[in-house]
Every structure is written in C-alpha cells, then in structure tokens.
Amino acid sequence: MSKTILITGAGTGIGRDAAFALAARGHRVIATTFSEAQAVLLREECLQRGQTLQVFKLDITNAAEREMLRPLELDVLINNAALGDSGSLAEVAVERIRSLFEVNLFSTLALTQVALRGMIARERGTILFISSIAGRIPMPFLMPYSMSKFALSAAGAGLRAEMDQLGKNIQIALIEPGAIHTGFNQSMTNNKYAWMAEGSYFSAQADKIKAQESRVFHLLEARSTRSIVAKIIAAAEARRPHLRYVAPWFQGLLVRLARIFGV
Numbered sequence: 001m002s003k004t005i006l007i008t009g010a011g012t013g014i015g016r017d018a019a020f021a022l023a024a025r026g027h028r029v030i031a032t033t034f035s036e037a038q039a040v041l042l043r044e045e046c047l048q049r050g051q052t053l054q055v056f057k058l059d060i061t062n063a064a065e066r067e068m069l070r071p072l073e074l075d076v077l078i079n080n081a082a083l084g085d086s087g088s089l090a091e092v093a094v095e096r097i098r099s100l101f102e103v104n105l106f107s108t109l110a111l112t113q114v115a116l117r118g119m120i121a122r123e124r125g126t127i128l129f130i131s132s133i134a135g136r137i138p139m140p141f142l143m144p145y146s147m148s149k150f151a152l153s154a155a156g157a158g159l160r161a162e163m164d165q166l167g168k169n170i171q172i173a174l175i176e177p178g179a180i181h182t183g184f185n186q187s188m189t190n191n192k193y194a195w196m197a198e199g200s201y202f203s204a205q206a207d208k209i210k211a212q213e214s215r216v217f218h219l220l221e222a223r224s225t226r227s228i229v230a231k232i233i234a235a236a237e238a239r240r241p242h243l244r245y246v247a248p249w250f251q252g253l254l255v256r257l258a259r260i261f262g263v
Helices: 013-024 036-049 063-069 094-122 143-166 184-194 203-220 226-237 249-260
Strands: 004-007 028-033 054-057 076-079 125-130 170-177 244-247
Touching: 004 013, 013 028, 013 036, 013 226, 028 036, 036 054, 063 094, 076 094, 076 226, 094 125, 094 143, 094 170, 125 143, 125 226, 143 170, 170 226, 184 203, 226 244, 244 249
Parallel strands: 004 028, 004 076, 028 054, 076 125, 125 170, 170 244
Antiparallel strands: none
16 A cells, blocks of 8 residues: 655665655655755656655754644654764763754654654554664764664654554654665764864774774675665555564674673
8 A cells, every 4th residue: 555655864875765665666755855955966866767756855953844744644754864973972072962862863753743743643654763773782982873873762662662552553663774885884983083183082093993993884884775775665564563673684683692792
C-alpha cells in the first residue's frame, strides 16, 4: 500500500538515497532539505532520474518551518536530519555539544511532536529515528555525536513504549546505521582538527589520531547505502516494525560483541 512519507535531511547521503528508493516503490515521498540550495539540486536530480519527489526546504530547528508538517497527513516520518561533531570531552566547547543536541535531539523531538498530533488523531502512523551504532557504544573523540545518538535512541525506545500504552496504532522504530561511505564520517571526524591546535591536550597526538581514524573508516565503511536503505524501507512499510534495525550487519555484530565484553 502506498504511503505518504516525509524524510528530513534528504539533500545528501542516506536520506537522499532512501527518498529515491521509497519513491521507486510507489510511495509519495516528501523529501526535505536543510537549505534551498540543496532543494534545488535535489529537484534537478529528480528530473535527471525521471522520478517524482515533493521537495522543499525544512530547517528542523526553525519552529515556523516545523509547523509546515501540521496540515500534512503523514503515514511515516523519517527523522534523518542530523549534524556531526567530534573532539575530546576534556576540551571540546560545550556550546558545540549543545548545538549538536539542539539538532539531533531537541529539534527532532519537536518535529516528531508536530507529526504525532495528526497521527494520533487519525490513529495510525510510523515514526522512524535515524540514530547510529555510535549511540550504542562510547567512541573516543566522537562523543559529542555519540552522546546525541545515545539520547536519541533512548528517546525512541521510550516513545515506543508510551505509544504502545496509548493504544493508537502509532509505531516507533530506530534505524542504526554503521559506518557508511557518504562523506559524513570524514567531515565529522576532521572538523575537530580546526581547533585542536597547539593548545589542545592532544595536539601532539593529532596526526596519530587522524591516521588511525582514516584506517578504521577505510577498513569498516560500507561502500554503498544499500543495506541501510533496505532497513529503512522495511521499517517504513512494516505494520509493526522492530524496535531496532542495524546495517551493515557485521558492524552491528561487532557492536553487540563489544557490549557483551564490556569494551
């Protein structure tokens, strides 16, 4: 059955690929982007692909723009918009962490509440939170991002239990991508070196840390978004989705083993 699906952060990466994949399956996809420039590029790509997406700018931190969801009869909201940041918790500016939480948690929750109002009234709907396996285990020097995803995963699990108790047929699920080569990981890990100058506790180790991160991503990153997009489709189309969907599977297995052994 065709569904009306809105996905945030659809200008690049997983969000963009999921939008096109869902549209190819016959769904009406509303693909929103952070900026108008991204929206223009996405519309151009629609023409090149010969696919139809309804595209508009939606900055989820903007309360007025969040209200644009209110009249929409959404079957599925996919909360994909997010920022990444990195650095040691011993010295990263707390304002950077606060800004990250504003996007990845607070504004995501505010947007969800707008969508839920209509879903609860219609007694149907699905909310998907795109979290991360970084929200399952602590990752040194990635903790600003990791903490925000820990919080988002907790919020999603808690909201699922609350919606089950409400009994209005509202489904909540978490999508937890691993390391996938979209450029997001490199941008996130590299931005800390702009301020990790000589005054940093780790300035003497910066080159070593950067090289190590590069090796890890080269080894682990999936070269395609195909596996995680398949999980998004499965969760969006399910009558009763699982709580968690993880891909690539081997990265999910590594995270599970790390938690078992207390790494």
